[in-house]
Amino acid sequence: MSDVQVSLPQPSLVQRCLDRVEVVGNKLPDPAALFISLLFIVWLLSWALSGINFDAIDPRTGEALLINNQLTGDALAAFFSSMVTNFSHFHPVGVVLVAMLGIGVAEYSGFINAGLRAIMAKTATWLLTPMVILVGIVSHSAVDAGYVLVIPLGGVIFYAAGRHPLAGIAAAFAGVSGGFSANFVPSALDPMLQGISQAGAQLLDPNIVLNPLNNYYFTTASALVVTALGWFITDKIVEPKLAKNELDGDLSDLPTMEPLQDNERKALRWAMVSVVIGLAILFVTAYPASSSWRADDGTLTAFAAPLMKSIVPLIFLLFLIPGLVYGIIIGKINSSKTFIEGMSKAMSSMGYYLVIMFFIAQFIYAFGQSNLGILLAVEGAAALKAMALPAGITITGIIILTGFINLFVGSASAKWALLAPIFIPMLMQLGISPDLAQAAYRIGDSSTNIITPLMPYFPLVVVFCQRYVTSAGIGTLTAMMLPFSISFLIIWTLFLMAYWALGLPLGLQASYEYMVN
Template identity: 70%
Template sequence: MNGNSQTTTTTGRILASIERIGNKLPDPAVLFIALLFIVWILSLAFSLFDYNLIDPRSGETLVVVNQLSPGAITSFLSAMVDTFAHFHPIGVVLVAMLGIGVAEHTGFINSALRAMLGVTARWLLTPMVILVGIVSHTAADAGYVLVIPLGGIIFHAAGRHPLAGIAAAFAGVSGGYSANFIPSAIDPMLQGISQSGAQIIDASVVLNPLNNYFFTAASSLLIVAAGWLVTDRFVEPRLRTSPIDADVEAEKSLQTLQGRERRALRIALWAMLAAVVLLVISALPEGSAWRGPGGSLTEFGAPMMASIVPLIFLLFLLPGVVYGIAAGTVTSSRDIIEGMTKTMQTMAYYLVIMFFIAQFIYSFGESNLGILLALKGAAGLQALGLPAALTITGIVFLTGLLNLFVGSASAKWALLAPIFVPMLMELGISPDLTQAAYRVGDSTTNIITPLMPYFPLVVVYCQRYIRHAGIGTVTALMLPYTITFIVLWTLFLLAYWATGLPLGLQSSYVY
C-alpha cells in the first residue's frame, strides 16, 4: 500500500513539474512565433544537404526548401492573409460557436443540462462524456467545439471539477480518435491511401473502406474504460488542489427546473427533434442531395459530411431561439445577436493564436521538414528488421512521435503508407493490420501536442475556470491518458491480432 502511495505521489510530482515548466513557456501565440523562426532556420540548415529520398507525393527527389530564400519569403508574405482566412479550424470553431452561443445565452443549454443531471447518476458522467466524445468523430471536428466545453460545464454543474470534464471529453474526442462505433469519413480516406501502398506490391489488392471497423468498434470499449479509470482515479483527485477562480457560478445551479423553464425546454427539444427528423427524411432517399458520388452519406466529400458544422449551428440556434421565446429570455432579435456577439468575444484570444499557428503550419509544410522526419523515421524502423509484433509496436510508437510534429492523420499516412504497407506485406502482415497500428499511434498523442490546431482551444476552455491555465496545465492533465492509451491500446491490438479475429470487413487480400 505504501509503495502504491509513494508511486502515486512521485507521479503527481512529475506531472506538477511538467505543468510548472509548461506554464513558464511563453504565451502560446509567442511560442508559435518562436517556432516559426526555428522552422525558418532549420530549413536553411537542412536545405544544404542531399538525402537520397523520394517524396511519395510527387515521386521526385525530396528537397528541403529554404524558407529564408527571397522567393520563399515573398510567397509567405503574399499568402499570409489567405493562409489565415482558409485555416480550417477557424471556420469550424466560429460557425459552430455562433449557434452554441445563442443556445447558451438564452438558457437552453443550462436548462437541458439541469434536466439531464436530474436523471443521470453522478458517477456515470465520466463514461458518458467519453462515449459522446468518441461518437462525435462521426461529425468530423465537431467534438472539439461542442463536446469538450460541454464536458467542463457538465462536471461543474454536477459539483465536480470542470477541468476533469474537459480532460475526459478531450480524451474521448481526440485521444480516442480512431475508436468509434459509427463509421466516419476518416475510414475511407485512410483505406484509399493504404490501398495505394498495397498496390505497390500487388496491383490486384482492393481494401474495404471499413477494413478496421470491428477493431475500432471494440476499441471504443477500451477507450471508455481506460479513460474512465484515469479520470476518476488519477486526474480528478489531482485537481482537488486546483481551485476554480473564474466567475462561472451560474453553472453550479442545480435547482429543479421551474414550470416555465420546463415548458420552454420541452418545446425547444420538440423543435430540435423536428429539425432532426426533417434532416433524416431528406437524407434517406437514394437520390438524396446529401449523399456523395458513391451514394453514401458518410463517404469523404459527401454533402452531409461537409455540412456537419453548419448543421450544428442550426440545430443549436433553432432550439436556443425557441427556448428563449418560450422562457422569456428572448424579447427581440437583438437578444439573439447579443448571444452570438458574446460568444465571439470569448474567441478573440483563440483567433490571435490561430493566426500564428496557421503561419507556422504553412512554413513547416512548405519546408518539407515534416516529410523528411517521417521518411527518416520509417527508414530507421525498417532497417532494424524486428519481428512482426515488435514492428507493429514500433509503427505505433513512431507514429505517435511523428504526430507531435505533423498533425494531419491523412497527410502522415500518405507519407508512411508507401513504406510501411509494402514492407509488412513482405512479412505476411496485412495492410489492414498496418493501418490499424498507424491509427492507434496517430490517436494517442493528439492530446499532448500544442502543434495540434485545436490544442490552444482546449487551453482557452480551461482558462474559463482557472485563469492561469496554460500549455503546461493541459499537457500535464492529458499525459496520463496518452501513456495509458498507447500502452493498453497497443497490447489490445496485438492480442486482437493474435486471436485471428477480422479487423473489419474483408478486403481482397489473402494473408
Template identity: 80%
Template sequence: MGDSKPVKSSVVQRALAAVERVGNKLPDPAVLFIALLFIVWVLSWLLSGISFDLVDPRSGEPLRVVNQLSGNALTTFFSVMVTNFTHFHPVGVVLVAMLGIGVAEHTGFINAGLRAMMAVTARWLLTPMVILVGIVSHTAVDAGYVLVIPLGGIIFYAAGRHPLAGIAAAFAGVSGGFSANFVPSALDPMLQGISQAGAQILDPAVVLNPLNNYFFTTASSLLIVSLGWFLTDKVVEPRLQSSAVDGDVSDLPTMEPLAVHERRGLRIALIAMLLGIALLIATSLPAGSAWRAPDGELTSGAAPLMKSIVPLIFLLFLLPGIVYGVSSGSIRSSRDMIAGMTKAMTGMGYYLVIMFFIAQFIYAFGQSNLGVLLALEGAEILQKLALPGGITITGIVLLTGIINLFVGSASAKWALLAPIFVPMLMQLGISPDLAQAAYRIGDSSTNIITPLMPYFPLVVVFCQRYVKSTGIGTVTAMMLPYSVSFLVLWTIFLLLYWAIGLPLGLQATYGYPA
C-alpha cells in the first residue's frame, strides 16, 4: 500500500507531461483559430445540404446548417470583420481594466499592498485565499479574469512559490468554479429566467426563484476551495517546479518590509479606495438610485451598476494608484500616470492579435449553427436513452461539459439546452431547479481546458510573463487536474446533496411536481 501513491502520482505526471507536449506542438493560438475558422467554413458547406430532424429552440423552425462559403455569407463576413473585433466583449473588458491596473502597478500601489498583505498572511493559506477571491469575483462578471488571475501569479511569486501555480489556483476559482459562489450575481437570474421559460413549455404555471440554486452554489464554493487547495499544493505546484521562471520579473514585489514612505503612501491610498467604495455604496442604496435597474434591482443584468463593473474596476485601481504615487513620491508628473497605462497596453499586443482571430471564428461558428447542431444532437441522444434519474443528471453534466468546449457562453448554451432538458426531465419527475444545478456543474468544469474560451489566451499571456515557453499545452496540462476533479467530484457532490435532501435554493425542489 505504501508504494502505490508514488506510482499513481508518476502515472498522472507522465500523462500531464504528454498533454503538455502535444498541446505545445499545436500551432500558435492565432494560427490555430485561423485553422478552426477554415474548418467551420468547410463543415458548414458540407452539412448545409443535409436535412436534420431537429427544431431550433430559438426560432421554432427546422434547424439547418448555414453555408459560410456562400457568396452572401462571405461578403457579410468581410463587411462585419472590423465590428466583430471591436465589439468582441472580452477585448473591451481586458483593455479598460488593464489601464487602471497598469497605473496601480506602475506607481507601486499593488506591489506595496501585496507586501503588506503577505506580512500578515500565513504562506500556507495563500492558495485557499486566492481561490476564494476568484470565486467571489464572479459577482463582478468577468472582472476576475483580468484582475484575480494575474494577481494570483504575483502573490505566489512574492511569497517564493511558483507563480504559475498562483495563476492556476486563481484560474480554477474564477473559471473552473464559475457556478460556485456564496454571493448572488447576475448569472443567477439570467439562468433562472431561461430555466423558467423551458419549464413553461410543459407547464405554464411554473415559476422559479432567481436564487433557486443558491444553497447548492454556496456549499459548492467550499468544495471548490478545498479541491483547488489540494490540487494546487499537492499536484500542480510540485510538477511546475521543473519550469524555470525566465521572464522579466524585475518589477514584481518581494517580501522586503515596506519603507516609511511606502507605508504612508499605502495608508493614504487605501483610505482613498475605501472612500470611493463607500461613495458607491451610499449612492446605490437608495431605492431610486440611478445605479439600479428600472425594476429596482441592483444585481440584474439591466442595472447600470452591473454594466459599469469594468469601468468601476478601472477607477478602483486608477485613483488609489495615483494617490499612492503622489504620496510615496513615485509619481512626479502626469506623464508617469500615462507611462503606467502605456506599459500595460504594451503587454497586450499579443493578446489583441489572438482576439482578432477568435472574434472571427466565434462569429462564423455562431452563424453556421454548428454549435446548435452539436447541442441538439447530444440532447436528443440523451433523451432517447431514457436512463434513471441519477444517471440522466450525470449525463447532462457530462454533455454540458463537452458542449462547453465548443460553445463558451453560459447563457447562450443554456438557451439552447433548457427547452430540451428541462421539459424532458420534468416528465421524468425531475425539477427545473435540479436540471439547472446539473447544467451549472458541466458549464463550469471544462472552462479551464478549452482554448476556445475567449479568456484562455489571456491566461497564456499571463503565464508567459514568468515562463516564456508557456503555450496552450502548458496551460491545458496545468488545468486538467482541476477540470477532471471538479467534473467528477462536483457531480458526485450534487448526487449526494440530492440523496440527503438538502435544499438547493430558495423555493427550490428536486421533484416535479413538487
C-alpha cells in the first residue's frame, strides 16, 4: 500500500464563502414554515411587550403607542373568525391569479414560445448578447418560462454563432434572473409587490392606495440599463475568461433553435394583429372626455378612474386574446376544454404560491393588529433621524440589506412580505414614499438572484452549463455570474439615485416623498 498522500486543492475564498452561505441557507425553514414561525413570534412578542409603556406616539391617532396582546381570548377569537377573509381579501392573491389566467393561456398555446423564437431568429450576430438579455427580461411576463426556455436557448444561439455557449447562458441568466425587476412589459410581479407594499403602508396610513404600476417608468428605464450593462460584462469580462473552459459535452444531443414553421408564423402574425386591435379599441374608447374609463373629473390616471382599477384585468386580456388567437390557428386550442386547460395548468402551478400567501396574510394581520410594526417603524425612524443620514444613504442601505437577505430567502413575494411591514412604515415616517421603498427593494432583490445556490432554478442552470462543459458546477456558475451581480448592485443603485435626483417619475401615480401628518 502506498504511503503517498494526495493533496487536494484548497477551495477558493469565494467557494468557501458560498459553501457557508449554502449551509446557513439550508438551515432556514421553507418560506411557508418561516411565516408560521413568525406568526407565533408575533403572538409571543405582543404578549411580552403589551404591558410596557413606550415613549412613542402612534402617528395614526396621536396618542401613546401601545402593543396589543394577540394571545387574549378576544384577540384569538377575532383572528380565527377573520382567517378566511384575511386570505381571500389579501390583495396580492387575487391580482396575481387573475393575471396568471391570461398568461397561462398564452403559454399553453405556444404564443409566448413562438414570440421569443421569432425575436431571436431575426437578430443580427453582433446584437445577440443584448437581445438574449432583453428577451430574458421580457420573459418575466411568463413567470418561469425564461428559466426553462430562454436560458438554454441562450447557449444554443451563442454556440450556433461560434461563440462560447456558457456566455450565452450567462447573458440569458443575467436577463431572466438578474434583471428580474427590470421590465417594460407589465407582469404579475408588479401587482404582487404593489399589493404587499400597500398592505405595509396601510399599517401606518389606512387610506393610502398604491398603483400596481407605481414603478413602471423606473423598471422600463432599468431594462435599458440592465441590458447595456449585461452586454458589456458578457462581451468584455465573462466571455474572454471562458476561453479556458473547453467544450467536452455531448454536443450531438444539443437542443436546436427550430425556426418558426409557416403555420406558427401565420398564427403569430394574427395573434399580434389581435393585440394591436385590442390596444386600438382601448385607446379609442378611453380617448373621449366622456369615456367611461375616466374618473368623474375626466382624468384617466386618477386612482378612482376605472382604467386604473382595470390594470390587472387588462394584463389578463393582453395575454389571453393573442394566446387564444394563436392557439386556435395553430390547432392547440380547438375546443372550450383545451382553452380552459391552459388556465387550469397555470393555476396548478400556483399551489405553492397560495400556501405561502395564506400564511403571509395571517402574519400581516397579526403583525398589524399587534402594533409591533408601527412600534418598529416609529422607533426605527427616530433612530434614523437621530443619525441624520441623507435619504440616499438610507435607501442604499435598504438595497444592500435586501440583496443580502436574498441570498437566504429566494422568494421575492415572501421576502417583501417580511420586509415591507417594517421598511415601508419606517421610511414613511422619514418622508420616503412606499413607491421609492419598493423600487429600492426591487434592485436588491434582483441583483443577487444570480449568485445564490438557494435560488430554486440555480441548479437547473448548472445542468444547462454541463451540457457544454461537463466539469461545470456551482462554483463555475457563481464565478461566471458574480461580475453581473456586483455590477448590477452598484450601477443600478447609482442609476436610482440619479433618477431620483432628476425627479423623473417612478411610475403611475407614484411619488418620492410621503407627507407625514
